[in-house]
Amino acid sequence: MPKPWFVPAIHALANPARFLKIARPLTPLLFWLGIALAAFGCWAGLTQTPPDYLQGDAVRIIYIHVPTAWLGMAGWSGIAISSIAYLVWRHPLARVAAQAIAMPGALFAGLCLVTGSIWGRPTWGTWWQWDGRLTSMLLLFFVYLAYMALVRADDDRGGDGRIPAIFGIAGSVLLPIIRYSVVWWNTLHQGQSIGLTSSTIAMSIMWPLFFTLAGFTLFFAAIVLIRMRALIAGAKAEARLRRKATV
Amino acid sequence: MKAKHQRLTLALLALAAVIGAALLALSALKDQASFFYAPSDVERDGLPLGKAVRLGGMVEAGSIKHLPDGISIRFVVTDGQASVPVSFSGIVPDLFREKSGVVAEGHFQPDGSFVATNLLAKHDEKYMPPQVAGAMHETKSLEQ
Structure with a gap:
């Protein structure tokens, strides 16, 4: 069976030393570029776009809410993919990646719930309702917290990370539920506005969203790299201590 | 190599089963999970x-x-x-x-x-x- 083109690239990155060599200069680049794009998007969204015909200025929260929702879900997709990679190839970097994504993923899922609630009060007339979209997103937030606790418990017990990886795959059950909850159920949350090919948001309102989406995504990637490097450094330090203790 | 392919198949099957379970649950709950009556x-x-x-x-x-x-x-x-x-x-x-x-x-x-x-x-x-x-x-x- 011939290997697909991306396999050599993944193998090259899977070498921790080479990964660190690339990650070190990449981290500040992603971080500052992400901050700059997100800041420009927020400024443009607050000053350069018209208000919505019904919601007025409350519409401007989409420039934060949509990126946080996307990253909350993309984060779990990353955990699921890394978990599969770890279970199949047993590569320690995949385990480190999954663990590194959990904290920023939980943070953005939580921000998504908070910004949605702030938007819901003036628009719907309620802070919170148990509708399909809101409930499934809250579940994803709890699943993130459970995953972090499970990783911690597995580490403390000296586990090999297989149980958190299985949890990482099982947790992806929520992703299609969140995505299709507004399609298949009656929900208070509106249907999908932004698709791959079309959108029901007027371009004059939407364009800063592209900047905040790209900006927060790069920022998220930078946080993941920082945490991966910290986890690798921590593992190295621990190994050195253990070597010293046995000498 | 053989074991790795086996694990890959197992993991992908597990993922497909999980996603399939979600879609089945979604359609089965269609009536019960609705937020309101139309x-x-x-x-x-x-x-x-x-x-x-x-x-x-x-x-x-x-x-x-x-x-x-x-x-x-x-x-x-x-x-x-x-x-x-x-x-x-x-x-x-x-x-x-x-x-x-x-x-x-x-x-x-x-x-x-x-x-x-x-x-x-x-x-x-x-x-x-x-x-x-x-x-x-x-x-x-x-x-x-």
């Missing part, structure tokens, strides 16, 4: 009497009537196939207006009308500036 649901399945429910749909154009007491209103919720008359007294949300989405919390009366204790405005997925909307929508707020 007027045509009520027409098809009968009135859910004696319990607190939510009714959702569009506020029919020209149907909002203010009663003389100043805080009570009557309006008609429709989903294009069926419609239900609703009465409510209290403060309506800012986005409550005709030809716009609404979710009413309350209960049905035996005559098929609905008494709401709380109103939520349901926003649709369209976002546009007022100039564009002015040409396309003739929305009238309650205050006007």
Whole structure:
């Protein structure tokens, strides 16, 4: 069976030393570029776009809410993919990646719930309702917290990370539920506005969203790299201590 | 190499099973997990009497009537196939207006009308500036 083109690239990155060599200069680049794009998007969204015909200025929260929702879900997709990679190839970097994504993923899922609630009060007339979209997103937030606790418990017990990886795959059950909850159920949350090919948001309102989406995504990637490097450094330090203790 | 391929197949099968389970659960829960009854649901399945429910749909154009007491209103919720008359007294949300989405919390009366204790405005997925909307929508707020 011939290997697909991306396999050599993944193998090259899977070498921790080479990964660190690339990650070190990449981290500040992603971080500052992400901050700059997100800041420009927020400024443009607050000053350069018209208000919505019904919601007025409350519409401007989409420039934060949509990126946080996307990253909350993309984060779990990353955990699921890394978990599969770890279970199949047993590569320690995949385990480190999954663990590194959990904290920023939980943070953005939580921000998504908070910004949605702030938007819901003036628009719907309620802070919170148990509708399909809101409930499934809250579940994803709890699943993130459970995953972090499970990783911690597995580490403390000296586990090999297989149980958190299985949890990482099982947790992806929520992703299609969140995505299709507004399609298949009656929900208070509106249907999908932004698709791959079309959108029901007027371009004059939407364009800063592209900047905040790209900006927060790069920022998220930078946080993941920082945490991966910290986890690798921590593992190295621990190994050195253990070597010293046995000498 | 063999074991690795076996694990890859197992992991992908597990992922497919998990996603499949989610999709099955979604379609199986279609009726139970809905946030509100639509007027045509009520027409098809009968009135859910004696319990607190939510009714959702569009506020029919020209149907909002203010009663003389100043805080009570009557309006008609429709989903294009069926419609239900609703009465409510209290403060309506800012986005409550005709030809716009609404979710009413309350209960049905035996005559098929609905008494709401709380109103939520349901926003649709369209976002546009007022100039564009002015040409396309003739929305009238309650205050006007």
